[in-house]
Amino acid sequence: MSVRVLKPGLLSSLQDRGRPSHAAIGVGRAGAMDGPAWQLANALVGNHGEEAAIECTLLGPSLHFEQAAVIALTGAPIAARVGERSLPAWTACYLPAGSVLQLGGMALGCRSYLAIRGGFAVSPVLGSRSSDLHARLGHADGRALGAGDLLPVGPSDPLHTLPASRGVSVLPWGLDPQPWFDFGQQPIALLHGSHWGQLDEASQQRVLGGSFIVSKDSNRTASRLDTPRLRLREPLELISEAALPGTMQLPPSGQPIVLMAEAPVTGGYPRIGQVAAVDLARLAQRRAGDTVCFRPSTLEQALARLAEREQRLARLRRYIAQRLEHPE
Numbered sequence: 001m002s003v004r005v006l007k008p009g010l011l012s013s014l015q016d017r018g019r020p021s022h023a024a025i026g027v028g029r030a031g032a033m034d035g036p037a038w039q040l041a042n043a044l045v046g047n048h049g050e051e052a053a054i055e056c057t058l059l060g061p062s063l064h065f066e067q068a069a070v071i072a073l074t075g076a077p078i079a080a081r082v083g084e085r086s087l088p089a090w091t092a093c094y095l096p097a098g099s100v101l102q103l104g105g106m107a108l109g110c111r112s113y114l115a116i117r118g119g120f121a122v123s124p125v126l127g128s129r130s131s132d133l134h135a136r137l138g139h140a141d142g143r144a145l146g147a148g149d150l151l152p153v154g155p156s157d158p159l160h161t162l163p164a165s166r167g168v169s170v171l172p173w174g175l176d177p178q179p180w181f182d183f184g185q186q187p188i189a190l191l192h193g194s195h196w197g198q199l200d201e202a203s204q205q206r207v208l209g210g211s212f213i214v215s216k217d218s219n220r221t222a223s224r225l226d227t228p229r230l231r232l233r234e235p236l237e238l239i240s241e242a243a244l245p246g247t248m249q250l251p252p253s254g255q256p257i258v259l260m261a262e263a264p265v266t267g268g269y270p271r272i273g274q275v276a277a278v279d280l281a282r283l284a285q286r287r288a289g290d291t292v293c294f295r296p297s298t299l300e301q302a303l304a305r306l307a308e309r310e311q312r313l314a315r316l317r318r319y320i321a322q323r324l325e326h327p328e
Contacts, residue, residue, distance in 0.1 A: 003069070004066065005151065006063060006147065008061050009056055009103065010056075012055065014131050014151070017050060017130075019137075028134075028135060028263055029245065030130045030132035030135070030262050033220060034281040037281065040316070046092075047115060047117060052121075053116070054113070054114040060080070063101045065099045065100075068094070068095065069116050070094050070116070072115050073087070074112070076112045076181065079103065081104075082102070083168075117156045118154035120153060125137050132262055134220065134262040185290065185292075188282060188293070190208070190248065190296065191275075191298070191302060193247070193270075198236060211227075212293070214288050214289065214290045214291075214292060222260055222263070223257065227256070229255070231254060238269070242266060245260055247259045256272065258283060276301075278302060
């Protein structure tokens, strides 16, 4: 079974959990920018949890399904239809063979996820099917999806809660997106970085008391934030150190950047902050022109919030699996 890309959308790529544990050889993690959305899309179609899905950015692709398929959409609200029928998100949908799924724009947010039962089964690179667009690793040398691409789908058993039919059908239940998508764009938790004390007082107050605008130059490598210039108390001369997603760096321009999923493994700019891991998915959903505000957090608070979210995700995934297997 395979899915053909008719139109690629603005920036669509295959993503899974990424490539952890390869920083020693210079390879970053990559993977889904909004991890919870990717996990829940896979859960809704009954996948085991590690399968690759399509990450859509701002405008989704159009896809032709050569055989019948079960799909789910999560993440940013996105227009979706097959023929004249609109498809809901945050639930599973059955598409008969020959269906053309057209994904449009996103009402808000930046990234949506399309999972398919069986997962997109392109050949893994270093244990992952993620496309690292910056490092050019993954499917088709790590490029974004293009028109004409044929994406293989892994084998799977039928989903009995969505029996085969001649037309599109949808599960009679779905998930509430409110806990998993930041509709209100709340402040994002920020820990002090190793060079926080080198910021002058006005810049420290601006970081934690002001607002930033997401730059049009933001991408999967970094979210660039426009603000009145931040300044150090005195110039710093640094050597490159290990870098990871969430690190807020201050380049010479004075406009901070927050490293994201395709973060390089080293960097030499001052580290003025670290976005709490639990809030990285929320930052990933901010598009160019959106406002970002930060609030202070301790390491203990950030770890507790992350642990609580992971517990909620695990419980919800178990509930979905049970309901798919034993419908009411």
